[in-house]
Amino acid sequence: MIVTLLDYGAGNATSVERALKRLGADSIRAGAPEQIADAQVIVLPGVGHFATLIRTLDERALRPPLLDAIARGVPFLGICLGLQALYESSEEAPSLSGLTLLAGKVRGLPSSVKLPHMGWNQVRIERPSRLLENVSADAYFYFAHSYAAVDLDRSEACVAACTHGANFAAVLEHKNVCAVQFHPEKSGAPGAQILRNFLELAA
């Protein structure tokens, strides 16, 4: 199995690549529509600004093949901004449309807490999850974000939530679509276990 890393020029593709490699999974970086159309497994490792991600997807005509692949059942993992992109839109760039695979809007975390939400936090498991199999309930994961799926932690797709000033969706599973708000590639052993679980369910 070869993982297709959707490469839109963001910084963390290298660390995701390396983390997958440690688990024995090869990956290729893809930035062209036909590469996405041919993908067997897709990872969207997003960091940075919502607008940069969405604009790049549209400028490179990656949105239609990505949505087609997901509709065909190709296993997908969104990381950080790659989770936020699944919703209808984000307060970070209100005029742009997200992938709209999930209902709801991404919002800024409240300014009553320090932002970005930066560092290691735990998650609250809301329902049974394949991604969280063999991950301890008190495990910590590395987060680095200021926007989140705030108050969307009760939605059907949300399997684990986190709190930083507000409750937000931390782990999503909806059919073949998986997503995490934290960075599994930077989250030590529990993060590696989540990537391993994704690779297993994608196999």
Next chain:
Amino acid sequence: MTLARRIIPCLDTDGARVVKGVNFAGLRDAGDPAVLAARYNAEGADELVVLDIAASRDQRPTFLETIRRVAAELAIPLTAGGGIRSLEDARAVVLAGADKVTVNTAAVARPVLISELSREFGSQAVVVAIDGKRTAKGWDVMVRGGRESAGLDAIAWAQQGVSLGAGEILLTSVDRDGTQLGFDVPLTAAISREVSVPLIASGGAKLPEHFAEIFSEGAADAALAASIFHDNVQSIRELKHFLAANGIEVRLPC
């Protein structure tokens, strides 16, 4: 369920090797950065910082190779810095495997650098490092490795850095650095309470009590140290157990 306070070992390098000195002077060799990185990753460090304190143009390729070697050992975030003067410098560091870049003197000389980096990589990837030194009125910002005053107030500069797009402040007390007398609590608390982003305290740590104090009294979100970890004066594992036993939320190593 709250955000854990972070323990961050720092590798000061000459580009290739870890070096150390007291009050920014008198350097000596302290090991291979990749070897230390692997050790700290296993011991429960929450992040790692690697700095090129020489920051000479000729040594850049060596330092980028060091970042690649260090990043390959880590399953935790990596911040790199020293000599980053432009977007291109930062991009090279990010492509080598750093998750965040830290800027200091170059940002004081040209504050818009912070905005350029933040637009490109996101504010979560931009760490503004500030070296603060006590004056009669407050704290001055020091540049060029802590040797020269920039003529700026440290609190005001931290706030400006945040408004320009910094996602984190790495605050070093020039007065405490290398002394092992404990972190600078008044400086750290003053800045942490005035900025909306997380703050990493640095300079002066030796005892576990110093870390407990900087998290409780100093309101620091993370604490950084170098030689006490390199020399095994303090183990990260034991430090975290001490902090947990004292009611401070930390991520305990497995």
